[in-house]
Amino acid sequence: MNKQQLLENIKRKQSFLCVGLDTDIKKIPDFLLDGHEPIFAFNKAIIDATADLCVAYKPNLAFYECLGLKGWKALEKTVMYIREKYPDQFIIADAKRGDIGNTSAMYARAFFEDMDIDAVTVAPYMGEDSVMPFLTYQDKWVILLALTSNKGSHDFQMTMDVDGERLFEKVLRKSQEWAGDDRMMYVVGATQGQAFEDIRKLVPNHFLLVPGVGAQGGSLEEVCKYGMTKECGLIVNSSRGIIYAGHDQNFAQAARRAAQEAQQQMAAQLKAFGI
Amino acid sequence: MNKQQLLENIKRKQSFLCVGLDTDIKKIPDFLLDGHEPIFAFNKAIIDATADLCVAYKPNLAFYECLGLKGWKALEKTVMYIREKYPDQFIIADAKRGDIGNTSAMYARAFFEDMDIDAVTVAPYMGEDSVMPFLTYQDKWVILLALTSNKGSHDFQMTMDVDGERLFEKVLRKSQEWAGDDRMMYVVGATQGQAFEDIRKLVPNHFLLVPGVGAQGGSLEEVCKYGMTKECGLIVNSSRGIIYAGHDQNFAQAARRAAQEAQQQMAAQLKAFGI
Numbered sequence: 001m002n003k004q005q006l007l008e009n010i011k012r013k014q015s016f017l018c019v020g021l022d023t024d025i026k027k028i029p030d031f032l033l034d035g036h037e038p039i040f041a042f043n044k045a046i047i048d049a050t051a052d053l054c055v056a057y058k059p060n061l062a063f064y065e066c067l068g069l070k071g072w073k074a075l076e077k078t079v080m081y082i083r084e085k086y087p088d089q090f091i092i093a094d095a096k097r098g099d100i101g102n103t104s105a106m107y108a109r110a111f112f113e114d115m116d117i118d119a120v121t122v123a124p125y126m127g128e129d130s131v132m133p134f135l136t137y138q139d140k141w142v143i144l145l146a147l148t149s150n151k152g153s154h155d156f157q158m159t160m161d162v163d164g165e166r167l168f169e170k171v172l173r174k175s176q177e178w179a180g181d182d183r184m185m186y187v188v189g190a191t192q193g194q195a196f197e198d199i200r201k202l203v204p205n206h207f208l209l210v211p212g213v214g215a216q217g218g219s220l221e222e223v224c225k226y227g228m229t230k231e232c233g234l235i236v237n238s239s240r241g242i243i244y245a246g247h248d249q250n251f252a253q254a255a256r257r258a259a260q261e262a263q264q265q266m267a268a269q270l271k272a273f274g275i
Numbered sequence: 276m277n278k279q280q281l282l283e284n285i286k287r288k289q290s291f292l293c294v295g296l297d298t299d300i301k302k303i304p305d306f307l308l309d310g311h312e313p314i315f316a317f318n319k320a321i322i323d324a325t326a327d328l329c330v331a332y333k334p335n336l337a338f339y340e341c342l343g344l345k346g347w348k349a350l351e352k353t354v355m356y357i358r359e360k361y362p363d364q365f366i367i368a369d370a371k372r373g374d375i376g377n378t379s380a381m382y383a384r385a386f387f388e389d390m391d392i393d394a395v396t397v398a399p400y401m402g403e404d405s406v407m408p409f410l411t412y413q414d415k416w417v418i419l420l421a422l423t424s425n426k427g428s429h430d431f432q433m434t435m436d437v438d439g440e441r442l443f444e445k446v447l448r449k450s451q452e453w454a455g456d457d458r459m460m461y462v463v464g465a466t467q468g469q470a471f472e473d474i475r476k477l478v479p480n481h482f483l484l485v486p487g488v489g490a491q492g493g494s495l496e497e498v499c500k501y502g503m504t505k506e507c508g509l510i511v512n513s514s515r516g517i518i519y520a521g522h523d524q525n526f527a528q529a530a531r532r533a534a535q536e537a538q539q540q541m542a543a544q545l546k547a548f549g550i
Binding site for chain 2: 022024060062063065066067068069072073076094096097098099100101103104106107109110114115123124125126127128129130131145148149150151152153154155156157159160161162167170171174211216
């Protein structure tokens with residue numbers, strides 16, 4: 001999916017919501033466990049209940065890998081289901097990969113060729129040649145970790161160099177030499193508050209993928225106040241707050257209500273920005 | 276496996292060789308492709324031909340993930356095969372993972388519980404809470420990326436802060452607050468030459484996992500000169516140089532010869548250090 005298509009979807013749906021499919025076998029409703037493919041059944045129900053309210057889905061690969069073969073099968077089926085039934089959805093593999101060039105190329109092949117995913121989250125620690133192999137695909141995206149939502153983001157990402165530049169700022173600056181805002185986005189945690197202002201100075205037009213609203217304590221209002229651009233520029237993710245909104249037979253309706261609430265808040269923000 | 280056992284294996288085998296199982300379906304001998312499980316068949320032959328010459332195996336997960344379900348099955352079978360037939364081998368999942376706490380915990384479960392792997396490579400960018408979940412398992416290890424072997428290692432890892440500390444040095448220093456040398460190792464590329472001296476000042480007793488000898492241009496002599504400790508402290512990986520030493524029916528014997536050559540060089544180094 002290219003940037004224009006993504007922007008149109010956001011405008012049409014009045015939503016920049018990404019639903020995080022962090023599907024944990026220990027947290028899905030018990031009755032699904034009797035079925036043949038509980039993870040896929042759960043995802044399918046969540047997707048059908050939320051697809052008109054969001055513009056993206058983001059399976060976090062850890063939740064599938066920890067189930068081994070069954071998990072990979074569930075992931076592949078989920079991606080294929082979204083791709084076929086809801087082709088306007090932007091699919092993000094939250095994988096946080098990054099390795100030497102020939103190895104990153106293998107990951108890129110796995111996500112972009114074999115699974116037809118739109119974007120992959122990538123860790124910047126290993127530098128340019130670990131990221132470039134992901135950037136060679138038309139209309140596919142790298143979402144580079146910049147300033148994450150967790151406490152540990154302060155350990156290294158905030159490190160200031162001799163020129164007064166913090167590591168996450170260096171990542172933002174340097175990585176723009178590798179690709180433009182038509183192929184690169186950045187992960188910035190909702191918990192980072194006013195750091196969005198500094199980030200927008202460096203990447204005024206890039207999409208930011210924002211986790212950390214909800215369970216992790218970030219505020220949508222604050223993210224929009226400091227991070228929104230005139231064409232939106234935000235994809236805000238919610239995982240647990242939506243997919244585990246309910247725990248019984250009606251879990252999908254509960255997820256829909258939670259997604260609806262998020263979408264309405266987002267519509268209000270978009271309206272305020274004239275989008 | 277604990278540190279003492281690993282040290283004993285190194286001494287007994289006079290080797291600190293790790294064979295990297297970066298098994299690429301496009302590079303294995305053609306005749307294997309006719310069989311039922313070509314990746315596993317290749318790995319099994321390589322393992323049987325090298326197990327007495329090395330102390331560790333390191334499958335890089337990208338090479339398995341890019342094959343989807345078949346790849347995961349091959350990985351699981353490979354790990355199980357090593358575990359059962361060669362229980363003295365240290366198995367490293369070269370995964371370069373790292374995510375927020377609850378997600379890292381899922382990865383840890385996948386590698387340490389479901390697959391009984393000994394160690395996982397982890398990227399430090401997200402800081403303490405992304406690493407800690409991997410450190411809660413008895414006799415399991417985190418191998419943290421410090422200074423990698425690729426060109427891009429210069430992009431961020433060398434960034435110097437206001438106190439004159441480079442990012443990889445900060446990673447080495449800070450991460451010692453999380454675990455000691457009985458549970459943490461570091462990735463340092465063989466191409467980094469004299470940086471090993473600086474690294475040994477910070478981590479005099481930790482094991483270093485060293486990729487980049489061979490195909491990437493690093494030298495074993497230099498690595499040993501600057502990186503070896505009185506109890507060895509090195510695991511040197513070779514992937515392509517060993518597993519693709521031959522391309523025909525005799526590929527396993529060719530791999531054995533390449534591993535033998537590496538082992539003999541290592542034995543000479545160990546002898547020189549009185550180990």
